[in-house]
Amino acid sequence: MEREYASSPLDSAVNELARLPGIGRKTALRLALYLLRQDEMQSLQLGEAIIKLRKEVKYCRICHNISEQEVCEICSNPSRDSSIICVVENVKDVINIENTRSHNGLYHVLGGLISPMDGIGPGDIEIDSLASRVAQGGIKEVILALSATMEGDTTAFYIFRRLASADVKVSVIARGVQVGNELEYTDELTLGRSIMNRTPFNDTFSPK
Amino acid sequence: MEREYASSPLDSAVNELARLPGIGRKTALRLALYLLRQDEMQSLQLGEAIIKLRKEVKYCRICHNISEQEVCEICSNPSRDSSIICVVENVKDVINIENTRSHNGLYHVLGGLISPMDGIGPGDIEIDSLASRVAQGGIKEVILALSATMEGDTTAFYIFRRLASADVKVSVIARGVQVGNELEYTDELTLGRSIMNRTPFNDTFSPK
Numbered sequence: 001m002e003r004e005y006a007s008s009p010l011d012s013a014v015n016e017l018a019r020l021p022g023i024g025r026k027t028a029l030r031l032a033l034y035l036l037r038q039d040e041m042q043s044l045q046l047g048e049a050i051i052k053l054r055k056e057v058k059y060c061r062i063c064h065n066i067s068e069q070e071v072c073e074i075c076s077n078p079s080r081d082s083s084i085i086c087v088v089e090n091v092k093d094v095i096n097i098e099n100t101r102s103h104n105g106l107y108h109v110l111g112g113l114i115s116p117m118d119g120i121g122p123g124d125i126e127i128d129s130l131a132s133r134v135a136q137g138g139i140k141e142v143i144l145a146l147s148a149t150m151e152g153d154t155t156a157f158y159i160f161r162r163l164a165s166a167d168v169k170v171s172v173i174a175r176g177v178q179v180g181n182e183l184e185y186t187d188e189l190t191l192g193r194s195i196m197n198r199t200p201f202n203d204t205f206s207p208k
Numbered sequence: 209m210e211r212e213y214a215s216s217p218l219d220s221a222v223n224e225l226a227r228l229p230g231i232g233r234k235t236a237l238r239l240a241l242y243l244l245r246q247d248e249m250q251s252l253q254l255g256e257a258i259i260k261l262r263k264e265v266k267y268c269r270i271c272h273n274i275s276e277q278e279v280c281e282i283c284s285n286p287s288r289d290s291s292i293i294c295v296v297e298n299v300k301d302v303i304n305i306e307n308t309r310s311h312n313g314l315y316h317v318l319g320g321l322i323s324p325m326d327g328i329g330p331g332d333i334e335i336d337s338l339a340s341r342v343a344q345g346g347i348k349e350v351i352l353a354l355s356a357t358m359e360g361d362t363t364a365f366y367i368f369r370r371l372a373s374a375d376v377k378v379s380v381i382a383r384g385v386q387v388g389n390e391l392e393y394t395d396e397l398t399l400g401r402s403i404m405n406r407t408p409f410n411d412t413f414s415p416k
Contacts, residue, residue, distance in 0.1 A: 007266075009261050009263075009276075010265055012253075016250075016254040016257040017254070017257075017258075019250065019254070020243075021238070021242050027230070029303070033299055035258065036262060040263070043258050043262035044262070046225070046258055047255040047256065047257075048259070049223075049255075050243065050251050051251060051256070053244065054243055054246075054250075054251035056217040057218055058215075066215045066218055068215050068217075090241070091244075092238075
Protein backbone atom coordinates (compact mmCIF):
# COMPACT_ATOMS: atom_id res chain seq x y z
CA MET A 1 0.00 0.00 0.00
CA GLU A 2 2.75 2.45 -0.89
CA ARG A 3 2.31 6.02 -1.99
CA GLU A 4 -1.37 6.00 -1.34
CA TYR A 5 -1.86 9.59 -0.27
CA ALA A 6 0.32 11.42 -2.81
CA SER A 7 2.91 12.25 -0.18
CA SER A 8 5.45 9.84 1.26
CA PRO A 9 5.75 11.58 4.66
CA LEU A 10 1.98 11.21 5.04
CA ASP A 11 2.15 7.61 3.86
CA SER A 12 4.80 6.62 6.36
CA ALA A 13 3.07 8.44 9.23
CA VAL A 14 -0.18 6.64 8.42
CA ASN A 15 1.63 3.30 8.12
CA GLU A 16 3.37 3.73 11.46
CA LEU A 17 0.28 4.99 13.29
CA ALA A 18 -1.76 2.09 11.91
CA ARG A 19 0.64 -0.38 13.56
CA LEU A 20 -0.62 0.72 16.99
CA PRO A 21 -3.24 -1.56 18.54
CA GLY A 22 -6.84 -0.46 17.96
CA ILE A 23 -5.83 2.08 15.30
CA GLY A 24 -6.83 1.16 11.77
CA ARG A 25 -5.79 2.92 8.58
CA LYS A 26 -8.79 5.25 8.64
CA THR A 27 -8.08 6.43 12.17
CA ALA A 28 -4.37 6.70 11.36
CA LEU A 29 -5.16 8.96 8.40
CA ARG A 30 -7.48 11.06 10.56
CA LEU A 31 -4.76 11.46 13.19
CA ALA A 32 -2.10 12.35 10.59
CA LEU A 33 -4.32 14.95 8.93
CA TYR A 34 -5.14 16.34 12.37
CA LEU A 35 -1.43 16.73 13.13
CA LEU A 36 -0.94 18.48 9.78
CA ARG A 37 -3.52 21.07 10.78
CA GLN A 38 -1.94 21.71 14.19
CA ASP A 39 1.08 23.74 15.15
CA GLU A 40 4.41 22.13 14.19
CA MET A 41 5.39 22.06 17.89
CA GLN A 42 2.72 19.50 18.67
CA SER A 43 4.01 16.96 16.16
CA LEU A 44 7.55 17.61 17.32
CA GLN A 45 6.66 17.06 20.97
CA LEU A 46 4.61 13.95 20.24
CA GLY A 47 7.31 12.44 18.04
CA GLU A 48 10.06 13.15 20.55
CA ALA A 49 8.01 11.88 23.48
CA ILE A 50 7.49 8.58 21.66
CA ILE A 51 11.18 8.23 20.81
CA LYS A 52 12.24 9.13 24.36
CA LEU A 53 9.65 6.79 25.88
CA ARG A 54 11.28 3.63 24.66
CA LYS A 55 14.82 4.98 25.04
CA GLU A 56 14.61 6.44 28.51
CA VAL A 57 12.13 4.35 30.45
CA LYS A 58 14.02 2.07 32.82
CA TYR A 59 12.81 -0.80 34.93
CA CYS A 60 13.26 -1.04 38.68
CA ARG A 61 16.03 -3.50 39.58
CA ILE A 62 13.95 -4.79 42.50
CA CYS A 63 10.29 -4.92 41.43
CA HIS A 64 10.60 -4.52 37.59
CA ASN A 65 8.08 -1.69 37.56
CA ILE A 66 8.92 1.17 35.19
CA SER A 67 11.16 3.68 36.84
CA GLU A 68 13.35 6.70 36.20
CA GLN A 69 16.05 5.50 38.59
CA GLU A 70 17.64 2.13 39.10
CA VAL A 71 15.25 1.58 42.02
CA CYS A 72 11.69 2.86 41.56
CA GLU A 73 9.94 5.42 43.71
CA ILE A 74 7.73 2.83 45.36
CA CYS A 75 10.60 0.51 46.36
CA SER A 76 12.67 3.44 47.65
CA ASN A 77 9.80 5.09 49.54
CA PRO A 78 10.48 4.58 53.30
CA SER A 79 6.80 5.18 54.21
CA ARG A 80 5.69 2.06 52.31
CA ASP A 81 5.37 -1.27 54.08
CA SER A 82 8.29 -3.28 52.72
CA SER A 83 7.06 -6.49 54.35
CA ILE A 84 4.15 -6.90 51.89
CA ILE A 85 4.70 -7.60 48.19
CA CYS A 86 1.82 -7.43 45.73
CA VAL A 87 2.56 -9.62 42.69
CA VAL A 88 1.03 -8.37 39.42
CA GLU A 89 1.23 -9.28 35.76
CA ASN A 90 2.26 -5.91 34.31
CA VAL A 91 3.01 -2.24 34.82
CA LYS A 92 -0.58 -1.23 34.17
CA ASP A 93 -1.76 -3.34 37.10
CA VAL A 94 0.58 -1.37 39.36
CA ILE A 95 -0.96 1.91 38.16
CA ASN A 96 -4.49 0.54 38.64
CA ILE A 97 -3.81 -0.80 42.14
CA GLU A 98 -2.03 2.43 43.10
CA ASN A 99 -5.13 4.33 42.03
CA THR A 100 -7.27 2.32 44.45
CA ARG A 101 -4.99 3.49 47.33
CA SER A 102 -5.71 0.21 49.10
CA HIS A 103 -2.17 -1.22 49.03
CA ASN A 104 0.68 0.44 50.89
CA GLY A 105 3.26 -2.29 50.38
CA LEU A 106 5.63 -2.92 47.49
CA TYR A 107 5.09 -4.61 44.13
CA HIS A 108 6.59 -7.30 41.97
CA VAL A 109 5.87 -7.10 38.24
CA LEU A 110 6.05 -10.52 36.59
CA GLY A 111 5.99 -9.19 33.04
CA GLY A 112 3.53 -11.86 31.93
CA LEU A 113 1.72 -14.99 33.07
CA ILE A 114 2.63 -18.64 32.67
CA SER A 115 0.91 -19.76 29.48
CA PRO A 116 1.98 -23.10 27.98
CA MET A 117 -0.25 -22.38 24.96
CA ASP A 118 1.87 -19.31 24.13
CA GLY A 119 5.10 -21.02 25.10
CA ILE A 120 5.60 -18.88 28.20
CA GLY A 121 7.03 -20.89 31.07
CA PRO A 122 7.96 -19.94 34.64
CA GLY A 123 11.50 -19.08 33.47
CA ASP A 124 10.22 -16.44 31.05
CA ILE A 125 8.67 -14.24 33.72
CA GLU A 126 10.11 -12.71 36.88
CA ILE A 127 9.39 -15.56 39.29
CA ASP A 128 13.01 -16.39 40.20
CA SER A 129 13.61 -12.79 41.24
CA LEU A 130 10.45 -12.90 43.38
CA ALA A 131 11.70 -16.04 45.10
CA SER A 132 15.05 -14.33 45.77
CA ARG A 133 13.33 -11.27 47.24
CA VAL A 134 11.39 -13.53 49.60
CA ALA A 135 14.48 -15.60 50.42
CA GLN A 136 16.33 -12.45 51.50
CA GLY A 137 13.85 -12.21 54.36
CA GLY A 138 11.82 -9.37 55.82
CA ILE A 139 8.74 -10.26 53.75
CA LYS A 140 5.67 -11.26 55.75
CA GLU A 141 3.06 -11.52 53.01
CA VAL A 142 2.90 -12.02 49.25
CA ILE A 143 -0.42 -10.94 47.71
CA LEU A 144 -1.12 -12.55 44.35
CA ALA A 145 -3.14 -10.00 42.35
CA LEU A 146 -3.42 -11.89 39.06
CA SER A 147 -6.22 -12.22 36.52
CA ALA A 148 -8.97 -14.72 37.29
CA THR A 149 -8.08 -16.63 34.12
CA MET A 150 -6.50 -20.02 33.54
CA GLU A 151 -3.11 -18.36 33.02
CA GLY A 152 -3.53 -16.26 36.16
CA ASP A 153 -4.52 -19.29 38.23
CA THR A 154 -1.68 -21.40 36.84
CA THR A 155 0.83 -18.69 37.67
CA ALA A 156 -0.65 -18.22 41.15
CA PHE A 157 -0.41 -21.97 41.85
CA TYR A 158 3.17 -22.10 40.62
CA ILE A 159 4.22 -19.16 42.80
CA PHE A 160 2.35 -20.59 45.79
CA ARG A 161 4.25 -23.89 45.53
CA ARG A 162 7.52 -22.16 44.82
CA LEU A 163 7.19 -20.11 48.03
CA ALA A 164 5.84 -23.03 50.10
CA SER A 165 9.12 -23.60 51.92
CA ALA A 166 9.60 -19.93 52.72
CA ASP A 167 8.20 -18.48 55.91
CA VAL A 168 5.75 -16.16 54.19
CA LYS A 169 1.98 -15.85 54.02
CA VAL A 170 0.69 -16.11 50.45
CA SER A 171 -2.75 -14.57 49.83
CA VAL A 172 -4.91 -14.08 46.77
CA ILE A 173 -7.10 -11.06 46.05
CA ALA A 174 -10.81 -11.72 46.67
CA ARG A 175 -13.09 -13.00 43.96
CA GLY A 176 -16.78 -12.37 44.13
CA VAL A 177 -19.70 -10.36 42.84
CA GLN A 178 -18.44 -7.20 41.12
CA VAL A 179 -19.41 -4.02 42.90
CA GLY A 180 -22.44 -2.63 41.06
CA ASN A 181 -23.36 -5.96 39.46
CA GLU A 182 -26.71 -7.66 39.97
CA LEU A 183 -26.67 -11.12 41.47
CA GLU A 184 -28.94 -12.36 38.67
CA TYR A 185 -26.25 -11.76 36.08
CA THR A 186 -23.29 -13.09 38.05
CA ASP A 187 -21.96 -16.39 36.76
CA GLU A 188 -22.26 -19.49 38.97
CA LEU A 189 -18.54 -19.93 39.52
CA THR A 190 -18.13 -16.40 40.82
CA LEU A 191 -21.28 -16.72 42.90
CA GLY A 192 -20.06 -19.98 44.42
CA ARG A 193 -16.72 -18.42 45.27
CA SER A 194 -18.37 -15.37 46.77
CA ILE A 195 -20.39 -17.60 49.11
CA MET A 196 -17.39 -19.72 50.08
CA ASN A 197 -15.29 -16.64 50.74
CA ARG A 198 -18.00 -14.73 52.59
CA THR A 199 -16.78 -12.13 55.09
CA PRO A 200 -18.24 -10.85 58.38
CA PHE A 201 -20.83 -8.17 57.64
CA ASN A 202 -18.90 -5.55 59.53
CA ASP A 203 -15.74 -6.09 57.48
CA THR A 204 -17.54 -5.07 54.32
CA PHE A 205 -20.10 -2.54 55.48
CA SER A 206 -18.89 -0.86 58.65
CA PRO A 207 -17.55 2.62 58.01
CA LYS A 208 -13.90 2.70 59.04
CA MET B 209 -1.54 15.64 36.22
CA GLU B 210 2.23 15.51 36.37
CA ARG B 211 4.31 12.52 37.36
CA GLU B 212 1.37 10.21 37.43
CA TYR B 213 3.03 7.03 36.28
CA ALA B 214 6.30 7.12 38.23
CA SER B 215 8.30 7.82 35.07
CA SER B 216 8.49 11.16 33.32
CA PRO B 217 9.14 9.73 29.82
CA LEU B 218 5.96 7.69 30.20
CA ASP B 219 4.10 10.71 31.56
CA SER B 220 5.04 12.94 28.65
CA ALA B 221 4.30 10.24 26.07
CA VAL B 222 0.85 9.71 27.62
CA ASN B 223 0.22 13.46 27.78
CA GLU B 224 1.19 13.97 24.14
CA LEU B 225 -0.76 10.94 22.87
CA ALA B 226 -3.84 12.06 24.83
CA ARG B 227 -3.82 15.36 22.91
CA LEU B 228 -4.77 13.49 19.73
CA PRO B 229 -8.48 13.56 18.86
CA GLY B 230 -10.43 10.53 20.05
CA ILE B 231 -7.60 9.34 22.28
CA GLY B 232 -8.25 9.69 26.00
CA ARG B 233 -5.75 9.17 28.81
CA LYS B 234 -6.64 5.49 29.18
CA THR B 235 -6.03 4.75 25.50
CA ALA B 236 -2.88 6.88 25.55
CA LEU B 237 -1.53 4.82 28.45
CA ARG B 238 -2.43 1.60 26.65
CA LEU B 239 -0.59 2.77 23.52
CA ALA B 240 2.47 3.89 25.48
CA LEU B 241 2.71 0.59 27.37
CA TYR B 242 2.27 -1.24 24.08
CA LEU B 243 5.21 0.67 22.60
CA LEU B 244 7.30 -0.16 25.67
CA ARG B 245 6.72 -3.85 25.01
CA GLN B 246 7.67 -3.61 21.33
CA ASP B 247 11.04 -3.42 19.66
CA GLU B 248 12.77 -0.05 20.07
CA MET B 249 12.79 0.36 16.27
CA GLN B 250 9.00 0.68 16.18
CA SER B 251 8.92 3.65 18.56
CA LEU B 252 11.80 5.24 16.69
CA GLN B 253 10.08 4.87 13.33
CA LEU B 254 6.74 6.10 14.64
CA GLY B 255 8.30 9.10 16.37
CA GLU B 256 10.35 10.08 13.34
CA ALA B 257 7.43 9.60 10.94
CA ILE B 258 5.35 12.00 13.06
CA ILE B 259 8.12 14.60 13.20
CA LYS B 260 8.78 14.33 9.47
CA LEU B 261 5.09 14.46 8.65
CA ARG B 262 4.61 18.04 9.75
CA LYS B 263 8.08 19.12 8.60
CA GLU B 264 8.11 17.64 5.13
CA VAL B 265 4.56 17.65 3.86
CA LYS B 266 4.11 20.48 1.37
CA TYR B 267 0.98 21.86 -0.23
CA CYS B 268 0.43 22.13 -3.97
CA ARG B 269 0.83 25.74 -5.17
CA ILE B 270 -2.14 25.29 -7.52
CA CYS B 271 -4.79 23.19 -5.76
CA HIS B 272 -3.53 23.26 -2.11
CA ASN B 273 -3.70 19.49 -1.83
CA ILE B 274 -0.82 17.88 0.10
CA SER B 275 2.11 17.23 -2.16
CA GLU B 276 5.75 16.26 -2.19
CA GLN B 277 6.57 18.75 -4.95
CA GLU B 278 5.61 22.37 -5.47
CA VAL B 279 2.88 21.13 -7.82
CA CYS B 280 1.06 17.96 -6.79
CA GLU B 281 0.86 14.73 -8.76
CA ILE B 282 -2.75 15.30 -9.75
CA CYS B 283 -2.19 18.84 -11.08
CA SER B 284 0.93 17.78 -12.98
CA ASN B 285 -0.62 14.60 -14.43
CA PRO B 286 -1.16 15.20 -18.19
CA SER B 287 -3.77 12.43 -18.41
CA ARG B 288 -6.15 14.26 -16.07
CA ASP B 289 -8.81 16.58 -17.48
CA SER B 290 -7.57 20.05 -16.53
CA SER B 291 -10.84 21.69 -17.63
CA ILE B 292 -12.80 20.33 -14.64
CA ILE B 293 -12.07 21.42 -11.08
CA CYS B 294 -13.66 19.65 -8.15
CA VAL B 295 -13.84 21.99 -5.14
CA VAL B 296 -13.56 20.24 -1.75
CA GLU B 297 -13.22 21.28 1.87
CA ASN B 298 -10.07 19.36 2.81
CA VAL B 299 -7.35 16.91 1.87
CA LYS B 300 -9.33 13.94 3.11
CA ASP B 301 -12.12 14.70 0.63
CA VAL B 302 -9.57 14.48 -2.19
CA ILE B 303 -8.49 11.04 -0.97
CA ASN B 304 -12.11 9.89 -0.65
CA ILE B 305 -13.12 11.15 -4.09
CA GLU B 306 -9.96 9.69 -5.65
CA ASN B 307 -10.92 6.34 -4.15
CA THR B 308 -14.29 6.43 -5.97
CA ARG B 309 -12.42 6.78 -9.30
CA SER B 310 -15.34 8.82 -10.64
CA HIS B 311 -13.51 12.12 -11.11
CA ASN B 312 -10.69 12.50 -13.60
CA GLY B 313 -10.34 16.27 -13.38
CA LEU B 314 -8.33 18.39 -10.98
CA TYR B 315 -9.12 19.54 -7.44
CA HIS B 316 -9.18 22.71 -5.41
CA VAL B 317 -8.86 22.32 -1.64
CA LEU B 318 -10.50 25.19 0.23
CA GLY B 319 -8.99 24.33 3.59
CA GLY B 320 -12.29 24.94 5.36
CA LEU B 321 -15.83 26.20 4.87
CA ILE B 322 -17.32 29.65 5.39
CA SER B 323 -18.68 29.64 8.94
CA PRO B 324 -19.63 33.00 10.47
CA MET B 325 -20.26 31.23 13.78
CA ASP B 326 -16.60 30.19 13.93
CA GLY B 327 -15.37 33.48 12.51
CA ILE B 328 -14.30 31.92 9.20
CA GLY B 329 -15.04 34.22 6.28
CA PRO B 330 -14.45 33.85 2.53
CA GLY B 331 -11.01 35.43 2.93
CA ASP B 332 -9.87 32.72 5.34
CA ILE B 333 -10.22 29.88 2.85
CA GLU B 334 -8.82 29.40 -0.66
CA ILE B 335 -11.62 31.05 -2.64
CA ASP B 336 -9.55 33.89 -4.13
CA SER B 337 -7.09 31.40 -5.56
CA LEU B 338 -9.99 29.40 -7.04
CA ALA B 339 -11.34 32.54 -8.72
CA SER B 340 -7.85 33.25 -10.14
CA ARG B 341 -7.57 29.72 -11.49
CA VAL B 342 -10.93 30.12 -13.24
CA ALA B 343 -10.03 33.64 -14.48
CA GLN B 344 -6.88 32.27 -16.13
CA GLY B 345 -9.19 30.40 -18.50
CA GLY B 346 -9.27 26.81 -19.73
CA ILE B 347 -11.76 25.71 -17.07
CA LYS B 348 -15.11 24.47 -18.34
CA GLU B 349 -16.71 23.20 -15.14
CA VAL B 350 -16.37 23.71 -11.41
CA ILE B 351 -17.93 20.89 -9.36
CA LEU B 352 -18.78 21.90 -5.81
CA ALA B 353 -18.33 18.76 -3.67
CA LEU B 354 -19.03 20.24 -0.26
CA SER B 355 -20.86 18.91 2.80
CA ALA B 356 -24.65 19.11 2.79
CA THR B 357 -24.50 21.35 5.88
CA MET B 358 -25.28 25.02 6.41
CA GLU B 359 -21.58 25.84 6.14
CA GLY B 360 -21.21 23.77 2.98
CA ASP B 361 -24.27 25.38 1.38
CA THR B 362 -23.13 28.90 2.38
CA THR B 363 -19.72 28.28 0.87
CA ALA B 364 -21.26 26.80 -2.30
CA PHE B 365 -23.54 29.83 -2.72
CA TYR B 366 -20.66 32.22 -2.19
CA ILE B 367 -18.47 30.47 -4.77
CA PHE B 368 -21.39 30.25 -7.22
CA ARG B 369 -21.94 34.03 -7.05
CA ARG B 370 -18.22 34.75 -7.12
CA LEU B 371 -17.87 32.78 -10.35
CA ALA B 372 -21.12 34.07 -11.87
CA SER B 373 -19.34 36.49 -14.22
CA ALA B 374 -16.87 33.87 -15.40
CA ASP B 375 -17.68 31.68 -18.41
CA VAL B 376 -17.76 28.45 -16.43
CA LYS B 377 -20.41 25.86 -15.59
CA VAL B 378 -20.84 25.46 -11.83
CA SER B 379 -22.37 22.17 -10.69
CA VAL B 380 -23.10 20.59 -7.31
CA ILE B 381 -22.76 16.89 -6.42
CA ALA B 382 -26.11 15.10 -6.26
CA ARG B 383 -28.09 14.81 -3.04
CA GLY B 384 -30.56 12.01 -2.54
CA VAL B 385 -31.24 8.72 -0.88
CA GLN B 386 -27.99 7.13 0.27
CA VAL B 387 -27.13 3.93 -1.53
CA GLY B 388 -28.17 1.08 0.75
CA ASN B 389 -30.61 3.19 2.78
CA GLU B 390 -34.30 2.38 3.09
CA LEU B 391 -36.74 5.03 1.93
CA GLU B 392 -38.64 4.75 5.19
CA TYR B 393 -35.69 6.09 7.16
CA THR B 394 -34.68 8.84 4.76
CA ASP B 395 -35.43 12.35 6.06
CA GLU B 396 -38.03 14.46 4.22
CA LEU B 397 -35.60 17.08 2.99
CA THR B 398 -33.40 14.50 1.34
CA LEU B 399 -36.41 12.66 -0.05
CA GLY B 400 -37.82 15.90 -1.47
CA ARG B 401 -34.51 16.72 -3.10
CA SER B 402 -34.17 13.22 -4.52
CA ILE B 403 -37.58 13.56 -6.21
CA MET B 404 -36.82 17.05 -7.55
CA ASN B 405 -33.45 15.91 -8.89
CA ARG B 406 -34.71 12.61 -10.31
CA THR B 407 -32.68 11.22 -13.19
CA PRO B 408 -33.69 9.13 -16.23
CA PHE B 409 -33.83 5.46 -15.27
CA ASN B 410 -31.12 4.54 -17.73
CA ASP B 411 -28.65 7.06 -16.29
CA THR B 412 -28.69 5.30 -12.93
CA PHE B 413 -29.27 1.65 -13.81
CA SER B 414 -27.97 0.93 -17.28
CA PRO B 415 -24.68 -0.92 -17.18
CA LYS B 416 -22.07 1.25 -18.89
